Amino acid sequence: MAHPVSFWPTCLAMLAVTFGSRLTGLLVRMRLPSYWLRFLHFVPIAVFAALITPSLEGSRGEGGIRFAAAGLAGVVAWRTRHLALTIAVGLAAFWLLRLVY
Amino acid sequence: MMPLWLGVAPFALAYAVLARNAGLSIVETQALSLLVFAGSAQVSAVGLFSRGVGGLEIVLTTFLLNVRHVLYGMSLGRVVPMTRRERLIGAYLLTDEAYGVSVARGARSFPFVLGAEVSLFLVWNVTTLVGALVGGVIPDPERLGVDFVFPVAFLALLVPLLRLKVDVAVALVAGVAAWLLAKWLPGGVPVLGAGVSGALLGAWLTR
Numbered sequence: 141m142a143h144p145v146s147f148w149p150t151c152l153a154m155l156a157v158t159f160g161s162r163l164t165g166l167l168v169r170m171r172l173p174s175y176w177l178r179f180l181h182f183v184p185i186a187v188f189a190a191l192i193t194p195s196l197e198g199s200r201g202e203g204g205i206r207f208a209a210a211g212l213a214g215v216v217a218w219r220t221r222h223l224a225l226t227i228a229v230g231l232a233a234f235w236l237l238r239l240v241y
Numbered sequence: 242m243m244p245l246w247l248g249v250a251p252f253a254l255a256y257a258v259l260a261r262n263a264g265l266s267i268v269e270t271q272a273l274s275l276l277v278f279a280g281s282a283q284v285s286a287v288g289l290f291s292r293g294v295g296g297l298e299i300v301l302t303t304f305l306l307n308v309r310h311v312l313y314g315m316s317l318g319r320v321v322p323m324t325r326r327e328r329l330i331g332a333y334l335l336t337d338e339a340y341g342v343s344v345a346r347g348a349r350s351f352p353f354v355l356g357a358e359v360s361l362f363l364v365w366n367v368t369t370l371v372g373a374l375v376g377g378v379i380p381d382p383e384r385l386g387v388d389f390v391f392p393v394a395f396l397a398l399l400v401p402l403l404r405l406k407v408d409v410a411v412a413l414v415a416g417v418a419a420w421l422l423a424k425w426l427p428g429g430v431p432v433l434g435a436g437v438s439g440a441l442l443g444a445w446l447t448r
């Protein structure tokens with residue numbers, strides 16, 4: 141895979157926007173309009189979902205087993221809300237299904 | 242705090258392995274954990290790095306993912322009295338987990354907040370280092386399907402957030418939109434587009 145040429149500028153800009161967000165809330169005394177409070181509530185939901193779907197299928201023609209393993213991981217996440225367990229089950233299912241098919 | 246450390250450690254490990262797989266060096270992998278210290282943004286950044294996405298889109302995605310910290314800061318600043326210097330340190334180390342613990346069962350004093358934050362920072366960074374060292378020696382990680390960790394990790398982050406029907410609706414719309422956009426648009430644009438429009442839709446639906 142290509143090495144990211146622009147790593148350091150990107151890293152420093154990520155630091156700036158992250159620290160900036162964290163500091164703004166602690167320094168500024170203001171009340172956000174309710175529309176933007178609700179917008180912020182939905183941001184992680186929408187972004188996480190948007191990060192999942194384009195990388196779900198993969199590029200090795202294993203879409204079927206990846207969907208199945210992700211489905212199982214989704215059930216584990218729903219029942220347990222446990223991050224590490226969800227990832228472990230998802231990967232284990234993926235590897236097992238790969239062996240079978 | 243213990244369950245939080247146990248939740249953070251495997252995530253840092255997965256992040257570091259993904260980062261090494263994406264072509265980042267050990268120093269670069271560690272730098273993101275030390276300087277940015279935001280799990281989901283770090284994982285999404287290395288995922289985008291590995292797809293050759295430009296820096297601007299990565300920074301915008303980071304901003305979108307971390308702008309929620311404005312809310313945590315406003316809430317924390319109201320319940321915990323802090324000096325200006327304490328606010329600077331507290332802001333640098335602020336995370337979802339530290340905020341949650343401090344507001345939910347905390348002593349609501351700055352030392353408590355700082356203790357929660359620093360312990361999470363240490364666990365996150367030590368585990369990153371372990372993962373970065375291990376991740377470099379995994380033979381042919383692509384054949385192992387390590388890239389599959391990426392969608393599964395975000396699935397594990399997403400599902401606990403889905404409490405109401407409208408949350409599920411927003412996730413479905415954003416997910417389908419990103420999947421369709423990714424067929425025509427490069428890299429980070431689908432994530433940004435679907436992320437912003439999904440959140441706008443959610444805010445509009447709950448008006």
